[in-house]
Amino acid sequence: MRTGEKLPSIAVIGAQWGDEGKGKITDFEAGRADMVVRYQGGSNAGHTIKVGEEVFALHILPSGIVRPGVINVIGNGVIVDLISLDKEIADVQDRGRSVDGLRISDRANIILNWHRLLDGAEERLRGKKGVGTTGKGIGPCYSDKIARNGIRMGDLLDAELLEERLDTVMPMKLKTMEMLEVRLAQTRDELLSELLAYGKKYGRYITDTSVLVNDALDHGKNVLFEGAQGTMLDIDHGTYPFVTSSNCVAGAICTGAGVGPKRVDEIMGILKAYTTRVGAGPFPTELNDATGELLMNVGGEFGTTTGRPRRCGWLDLLIVEHAARLNGLTQFAVTKLDVLNDMKKLKVATAYEIDGKHMEHFPGNFMMLERAVPVYEELDGWQGWKAGETMEIVRGGYDALPKEMRHYIGYIEKRSKVPVKIVSIGKGREETIRR
Numbered sequence: 048m049r050t051g052e053k054l055p056s057i058a059v060i061g062a063q064w065g066d067e068g069k070g071k072i073t074d075f076e077a078g079r080a081d082m083v084v085r086y087q088g089g090s091n092a093g094h095t096i097k098v099g100e101e102v103f104a105l106h107i108l109p110s111g112i113v114r115p116g117v118i119n120v121i122g123n124g125v126i127v128d129l130i131s132l133d134k135e136i137a138d139v140q141d142r143g144r145s146v147d148g149l150r151i152s153d154r155a156n157i158i159l160n161w162h163r164l165l166d167g168a169e170e171r172l173r174g175k176k177g178v179g180t181t182g183k184g185i186g187p188c189y190s191d192k193i194a195r196n197g198i199r200m201g202d203l204l205d206a207e208l209l210e211e212r213l214d215t216v217m218p219m220k221l222k223t224m225e226m227l228e229v230r231l232a233q234t235r236d237e238l239l240s241e242l243l244a245y246g247k248k249y250g251r252y253i254t255d256t257s258v259l260v261n262d263a264l265d266h267g268k269n270v271l272f273e274g275a276q277g278t279m280l281d282i283d284h285g286t287y288p289f290v291t292s293s294n295c296v297a298g299a300i301c302t303g304a305g306v307g308p309k310r311v312d313e314i315m316g317i318l319k320a321y322t323t324r325v326g327a328g329p330f331p332t333e334l335n336d337a338t339g340e341l342l343m344n345v346g347g348e349f350g351t352t353t354g355r356p357r358r359c360g361w362l363d364l365l366i367v368e369h370a371a372r373l374n375g376l377t378q379f380a381v382t383k384l385d386v387l388n389d390m391k392k393l394k395v396a397t398a399y400e401i402d403g404k405h406m407e408h409f410p411g412n413f414m415m416l417e418r419a420v421p422v423y424e425e426l427d428g429w430q431g432w433k434a435g436e437t438m439e440i441v442r443g444g445y446d447a448l449p450k451e452m453r454h455y456i457g458y459i460e461k462r463s464k465v466p467v468k469i470v471s472i473g474k475g476r477e478e479t480i481r482r
């Protein structure tokens with residue numbers, strides 16, 4: 048429950064390739080927030096939240112939506128998938144929750160059917176060199192935004208403006224689709240009336256969210272900025288071109304939520320205790336063996352959005368350092384430590400050997416990365432933690448954690464110079480220790 052005290056505004060950012068458990072930590076932190084703000088990404092994100100026995104799989108709605116009284120903002124930097132939005136709102140309402148606190152930026156771009164079609168067509172053309180996108184139209188939609196060919200949420204509220212935008216943009220998109228041999232099963236008038244209907248349905252949520260967020264901050268409200276994907280999927284700082292099409296690092300909060308750089312007080316990196324990745328691209332500590340399979344099965348590592356199995360591997364301290372530096376992290380939350388229970392030995396990568404060179408910083412060249420041989424340090428695992436004991440450990444606090452686990456956490460802190468403030472040892476909201 049909210050306490051009424053003024054807490055620092057906080058950002059929750061993925062430190063790896065997404066799927067670090069941001070949904071759970073955001074929800075945990077949202078207990079103290081008045082407002083949760085999404086600022087980048089689209090329905091490629093999959094945030095799973097478990098409340099009691101109920102599980103919510105969110106893609107576009109901010110994770111505070113299941114908390115009564117919280118204002119949930121979809122900022123201008125998000126690209127809005129109206130089909131996904133429609134489904135998620137209906138699901139949340141069907142389960143007895145209100146979405147009255149939802150607000151959507153009038154400046155947020157919309158994912159249209161041609162973006163989905165073009166995403167598929169581009170991936171097919173890339174062939175074996177495909178990015179392995181989620182197929183949600185993310186790349187083409189962000190490309191159109193930058194090329195000034197986007198349709199925005201505010202346009203849905205103004206028929207004249209929307210018609211003008213469609214008539215400017217649609218002929219270009221039709222040409223591109225023809226070239227890439229995909230066909231839109233919709234006429235201009237059908238699309239126009241569909242979009243206007245969405246405008247009618249969701250108009251009351253559409254507003255200038257920059258004003259809203261800054262007002263909330265000015266009035267001492269507790270604001271939480273919820274990142275999607277992760278640092279290694281960032282368009283500039285990730286494993287380009289095997290990345291998503293938005294900036295995922297903390298800097299994106301300013302442009303994607305419409306706030307100045309001094310408005311975020313705490314920047315929390317969410318770090319999974321091991322590493323996973325969905326889709327293609329280099330992954331130096333990947334385990335293509337029984338240990339990787341064990342992590343996948345015990346960790347339930349299957350994509351929330353696409354259901355694809357996630358590739359699994361050891362913790363990579365080069366990534367930890369990369370994320371700490373790029374985001375200016377002030378704290379870490381380490382998740383899924385329980386997945387490593389009962390493993391005798393754990394490995395962490397401390398450096399790479401690439402073409403005979405020793406490297407301690409994550410390189411930008413993906414072909415070099417594919418040749419990287421991790422230099423590992425071996426640490427003792429922790430044993431004998433029984434399934435039913437988790438809450439007992441939570442009640443005992445940080446010091447009740449096995450000493451090997453505390454040592455493992457210490458490694459992360461030493462390399463990143465960032466304190467670990469939250470430790471998550473189970474799926475449930477309550478299976479979390481705040482230090």
Ligand code: IMP
Pocket residue numbers: 064065066091092093178179180181182183184185186275276280289290291292325326327
């Ligand atoms: P896109 O964002 O659909 O264009 O996909 C680009 C890459 O980012 C692919 O490798 C996806 O699997 C990955 N990706 C996108 N969103 C997420 C996410 O929320 N979690 C993990 N991986 C993601």
